[in-house]
Amino acid sequence: MLAFAPRQKKVPDSINPYETDEPMYRIVSSIFLAENIKKLEIEAPRIAKKRKAGQFIMLRVTSHGERVPLTIAGSDPEKGTITLIVQGMGKSTRELNALEAGNSIADVVGPLGTPSHIENFGTAVSIGGGVGTAIAYPTAVALKEAGNHVITINGARSKELVILEKEMNEVSDEAYITTDDGSYGFHGFVTQKLQELIDSGRKIDYVLAIGPIPMMKAIAEVTRPYGIKTVVSLNPIMVDGTGMCGGCRVTVKDEIKFACVDGPEFDAHEVDFTNLADRNRIYLSEEKESAEGTSHRCHLHMDK
Amino acid sequence: MDAQHITNKERLAIPRQPMPAQDPEVRNKNFREVNLGYTPELARQEALRCIQCKDPICIQGCPVNIKIDEFIKLVAEGDFLGAARKVKEDNVLPAVCGRVCPQEDQCEKACVIGKKHAPVAIGNLERFVADWEREHGEPDLPAIKAATGKKVAVIGSGPAGLSCANDLIRQGHRVVVFEALHELGGVLMYGVPEFRLPKEIVKTEIEGLKKMGVEFQTDVVVGRSVTIDELIEEEGFDAVFIGVGAGLPWFMGIPGENLVGVLAANEFLTRVNLMKAYDFPAGSDTPVFDCRGKNVAVFGGGNTAMDAVRTAKRLGAEHAYIVYRRSEAEMPARVEEIHHAKEEGIEFLLLMNPLEFLGNDRHWLTGVKCIKMELGEPDESGRRRPVPVEGSEFILPLDMAVISIGNGSNPLIKQTTPDIEVSKRDTIIVDINTMATSKENVYAGGDIVTGGATVILAMGAGRTAAKAIHDKLMGTAVNHNEW
Ligand SMILES: Cc1cc2nc3c(=O)[nH]c(=O)nc-3n(C[C@H](O)[C@H](O)[C@H](O)COP(=O)(O)OP(=O)(O)OC[C@H]3O[C@@H](n4cnc5c(N)ncnc54)[C@H](O)[C@@H]3O)c2cc1C
Ligand SMILES: Cc1cc2nc3c(=O)[nH]c(=O)nc-3n(C[C@H](O)[C@H](O)[C@H](O)COP(=O)(O)OP(=O)(O)OC[C@H]3O[C@@H](n4cnc5c(N)ncnc54)[C@H](O)[C@@H]3O)c2cc1C
Ligand code: SF4
Ligand code: SF4
Ligand code: FES
Numbered sequence: 189m190l191a192f193a194p195r196q197k198k199v200p201d202s203i204n205p206y207e208t209d210e211p212m213y214r215i216v217s218s219i220f221l222a223e224n225i226k227k228l229e230i231e232a233p234r235i236a237k238k239r240k241a242g243q244f245i246m247l248r249v250t251s252h253g254e255r256v257p258l259t260i261a262g263s264d265p266e267k268g269t270i271t272l273i274v275q276g277m278g279k280s281t282r283e284l285n286a287l288e289a290g291n292s293i294a295d296v297v298g299p300l301g302t303p304s305h306i307e308n309f310g311t312a313v314s315i316g317g318g319v320g321t322a323i324a325y326p327t328a329v330a331l332k333e334a335g336n337h338v339i340t341i342n343g344a345r346s347k348e349l350v351i352l353e354k355e356m357n358e359v360s361d362e363a364y365i366t367t368d369d370g371s372y373g374f375h376g377f378v379t380q381k382l383q384e385l386i387d388s389g390r391k392i393d394y395v396l397a398i399g400p401i402p403m404m405k406a407i408a409e410v411t412r413p414y415g416i417k418t419v420v421s422l423n424p425i426m427v428d429g430t431g432m433c434g435g436c437r438v439t440v441k442d443e444i445k446f447a448c449v450d451g452p453e454f455d456a457h458e459v460d461f462t463n464l465a466d467r468n469r470i471y472l473s474e475e476k477e478s479a480e481g482t483s484h485r486c487h488l489h490m491d492k
Numbered sequence: 493m494d495a496q497h498i499t500n501k502e503r504l505a506i507p508r509q510p511m512p513a514q515d516p517e518v519r520n521k522n523f524r525e526v527n528l529g530y531t532p533e534l535a536r537q538e539a540l541r542c543i544q545c546k547d548p549i550c551i552q553g554c555p556v557n558i559k560i561d562e563f564i565k566l567v568a569e570g571d572f573l574g575a576a577r578k579v580k581e582d583n584v585l586p587a588v589c590g591r592v593c594p595q596e597d598q599c600e601k602a603c604v605i606g607k608k609h610a611p612v613a614i615g616n617l618e619r620f621v622a623d624w625e626r627e628h629g630e631p632d633l634p635a636i637k638a639a640t641g642k643k644v645a646v647i648g649s650g651p652a653g654l655s656c657a658n659d660l661i662r663q664g665h666r667v668v669v670f671e672a673l674h675e676l677g678g679v680l681m682y683g684v685p686e687f688r689l690p691k692e693i694v695k696t697e698i699e700g701l702k703k704m705g706v707e708f709q710t711d712v713v714v715g716r717s718v719t720i721d722e723l724i725e726e727e728g729f730d731a732v733f734i735g736v737g738a739g740l741p742w743f744m745g746i747p748g749e750n751l752v753g754v755l756a757a758n759e760f761l762t763r764v765n766l767m768k769a770y771d772f773p774a775g776s777d778t779p780v781f782d783c784r785g786k787n788v789a790v791f792g793g794g795n796t797a798m799d800a801v802r803t804a805k806r807l808g809a810e811h812a813y814i815v816y817r818r819s820e821a822e823m824p825a826r827v828e829e830i831h832h833a834k835e836e837g838i839e840f841l842l843l844m845n846p847l848e849f850l851g852n853d854r855h856w857l858t859g860v861k862c863i864k865m866e867l868g869e870p871d872e873s874g875r876r877r878p879v880p881v882e883g884s885e886f887i888l889p890l891d892m893a894v895i896s897i898g899n900g901s902n903p904l905i906k907q908t909t910p911d912i913e914v915s916k917r918d919t920i921i922v923d924i925n926t927m928a929t930s931k932e933n934v935y936a937g938g939d940i941v942t943g944g945a946t947v948i949l950a951m952g953a954g955r956t957a958a959k960a961i962h963d964k965l966m967g968t969a970v971n972h973n974e975w
Binding site: 462 | 682718752755763768902904
């Protein structure tokens with residue numbers, strides 16, 4: 189019979205949970221942008237120097253932590269820091285968001301992924317849904333720098349969840365906010381706002397859409413009939429992020445692509461979103477277990 | 493028996509000493525090492541079987557030319573530490589190679605007594621002396637030459653990178669190893685499972701290199717975090733060795749491969765070995781497919797496939813199958829692993845070709861449709877080509893499918909260093925005598941050059957490159973006997 193071990197609570201209470209002598213990455217600042225969404229500035233000099241819009245890092249909070257992929261929202265090469273914007277989803281991101289300035293995390297590696305393809309397209313619309321706004325932000329900045337007329341559509345469920353309003357306003361020629369419940373800005377979904385812009389006869393040359401999979405899929409359907417070039421950033425489950433394990437495989441134009449090296453940005457009209465949504469559910473029950481600690485699962489220990 | 497006064501006839505009368513192992517029904521439920529290792533008595537007994545050939549051709553069977561006859565003689569005499577030192581003259585990772593080398597195709601294949609009897613168990617003895625030294629010996633650091641002032645970057649901390657770093661540091665160069673992952677060791681850490689190669693052993697070997705002065709930087713993806721050109725031009729490295737290993741896994745390209753529950757062996761093994769998902773959720777935050785009571789099939793016949801299927805069994809799979817297109821004779825896995833897998837209750841479906849994965853309305857895997865094969869005429873590689881038996885299709889119910897049919901090459905170096913020439917398969921092209929690439933002062937070796945191969949070949953390549961780098965940096969031809 190397999191050995192059954194009771195679940196141990198490993199979530200650290202103290203601020204020094206690390207059992208590692210590896211180099212650690214210090215958190216320089218840590219502030220909440222909205223409920224459950226935090227902006228973290230972390231020391232990572234090599235990455236700060238190299239990163240480009242559209243790239244991400246992987247981090248581990250503790251020495252037994254998962255490798256979590258997070259987009260680099262910004263960087264300060266002089267200070268040697270990068271900025272991350274993190275939504276508390278499950279165990280790892282909540283653990284990360286519980287940390288304060290002065291704490292350190294075990295690992296940060298990057299910049300990973302292929303940088304966004306940036307050029308002067310003309311009029312570019314950057315659409316962010318929820319924490320996707322944070323992922324869209326650096327690319328919006330780069331689009332602006334390249335001379336585009338930048339329109340941003342920043343969607344959230346309700347007013348309290350709107351993030352980066354000020355930052356988005358700064359990089360946009362036109363900035364819109366949409367909320368599902370109408371508590372702020374346009375009442376409705378980002379897709380409706382985009383459709384409105386298209387219907388108003390505006391010439392749109394490029395759309396970047398980042399957010400939940402159903403949102404990205406819906407945007408792809410809005411732009412498809414007009415043949416507007418549309419790019420999405422995919423979030424498959426990753427393990428190494430370096431192009432070794434094959435875990436991040438996605439189907440694009442009926443071909444296998446690996447999001448951590450070939451992406452994470454792909455042509456929205458070629459992505460098989462249904463497959464991505466299916467595959468992202470594989471560890472759902474396990475993740476719940478990890479976050480809630482409700483499990484009676486047996487563990488195969490390496491009882492030495 | 494006395495090592496000095498024993499006739500060859502007496503030597504040949506000793507049977508090959510079997511490797512003690514955990515009971516199969518016990519070990520297929522834990523991750524502890526399967527093989528328990530020789531006792532000193534077994535080791536000496538086995539060592540006496542070596543007839544100490546005048547011209548020991550076994551040495552030619554070993555890619556790094558370990559002085560096999562000499563170290564075995566020391567084992568027979570009971571000087572285990574001396575034997576370990578002898579092995580280490582040519583091999584930095586003997587505890588690893590003794591465990592994972594495909595000996596039956598290398599040193600032991602060449603051993604003369606293998607013609608009429610079982611060959612000397614060279615691998616088992618190598619493992620024994622390395623373990624003995626680790627457990628009993630004073631850590632005895634090899635001499636390091638005076639600093640040369642030269643600085644070499646080694647990219648990747650797998651066997652190729654580690655052996656290259658070892659040779660270079662001994663020659664007095666400064667060596668910095670850059671590793672993309674958070675752990676050092678390459679496939680030895682994330683691929684080969686604990687039950688075949690305890691991670692403590694790899695860590696101890698790497699500690700040894702640290703003590704000798706090799707610097708390690710984890711979390712650095714060369715190409716992304718820093719490019720090779722920047723290492724040379726901005727960080728002042730005089731030479732670079734690329735040992736980044738193989739790359740992304742291949743898939744079979746059959747319908748249904750996108751279903752939830754179909755994954756690559758690299759992902760499955762990385763979750764379990766590197767991220768310690770066997771200990772989820774108590775000791776690790778990384779989940780792995782819950783295999784308990786499930787049907788799992790691994791497609792392939794190499795070491796990776798054996799590791800994956802035996803891991804699935806240990807995670808509680810009810811049925812753990814190997815599905816392989818050819819017959820057992822063609823399986824590239826080490827013979828010992830196939831044998832161990834069978835003992836552990838792995839079910840082998842040989843001469844079987846998957847046609848299509850089947851799923852339910854939620855797009856989760858439910859099974860695989862296979863067709864039976866028979867061996868036809870030999871192909872270009874000399875292996876008899878399997879051909880389908882008409883009408884023999886059947887469905888195997890499955891919860892998880894693990895694809896293990898090989899790897900391509902990681903494209904990162906190619907993309908970020910266009911002046912390094914690569915083959916059509918994206919492997920780096922080198923001069924096999926020096927491992928020099930088309931780019932000045934940049935060398936490469938291991939799986940990134942050969943495609944998926946073996947630990948010892950990767951190590952051999954690392955050594956060859958180290959020699960060439962040393963020659964180049966010092967502008968001299970070294971006396972290679974001193975290495
Ligand atoms: C390229 C990329 C960039 C990302 N950028 C950001 C960002 O800037 N800000 C942000 O808040 N989130 C970002 N994410 C999503 C973030 O990685 C996940 O929310 C996080 O991994 C969840 O981990 P958890 O343990 O907290 O939650 P879990 O409970 O483990 O999972 C919650 C959900 O997150 C997804 N997920 C779980 N593990 C992974 C994984 N290893 N890789 C990807 N997704 C996973 C699954 O769909 C799961 O259902 C990004 C993802 C990718 C792939
Ligand atoms: C599951 C499995 C079982 C195996 N079993 C056996 C066996 O029993 N016997 C045997 O002889 N062989 C076996 N092999 C094959 C053997 O492990 C490989 O041939 C060997 O490890 C190759 O060594 P390497 O140094 O070239 O590369 P690797 O061991 O792959 O190491 C490469 C290292 O480079 C790192 N890296 C990659 N890209 C970068 C980058 N851009 N920047 C920095 N670092 C980078 C990787 O993270 C990795 O750590 C097995 C392989 C696998 C996958
Ligand atoms: S390193 Fe491998 S091939 Fe060489 S002697 Fe040891 S087991 Fe044999
Ligand atoms: S060939 Fe066999 S018997 Fe001869 S020296 Fe080598 S190991 Fe010994
Ligand atoms: S995450 Fe492993 S290959 Fe992309």
